[in-house]
Amino acid sequence: MNNASARNMWGDYLDTHLQYAFVHEPKVAPLGTTEKEAEDQLKLVLSGKKRALTHSLVGLQSRNEPLPRIGDFRVLTDWNGKARCIIRTVAVRLVPWFAVRSSYARMDTNESLEDWKESYWEYFTRELEPHGRVPRESMIVVCEVFEKVFER
16 A cells, blocks of 8 residues: 555554455545545545445446455545545445436435436546547446445
């Protein structure tokens, strides 16, 4: 782990959770692609209002990133790289865009399904454009539900 703040937080977590000492090193990153987006998303996670992350399957494949797995840990940082909390994946579902439900949208953004779809459509448009792709109603999204397990 290159981020000292994240390494320290992960070590503090392991001090009281030794059963995870040999799991894969957690991913370390802010949520979002802009400073405002990252800070807004982090506030929602820290307040307990955000309990899900959504990925486009094509986006993950284009970046050669693995699918999230149940039990994965992630150290969430602010935009400047300061570790703020640790989350753990508790569920993963692959769902066609058109089949996402309002209950999931509320877990992800605390918004209505319509607002969730509008903001994510814009995000996926930006994400896929460099790869020559566009979002579609039939695209598969990866719905990842998490629990916040540690915070300072």
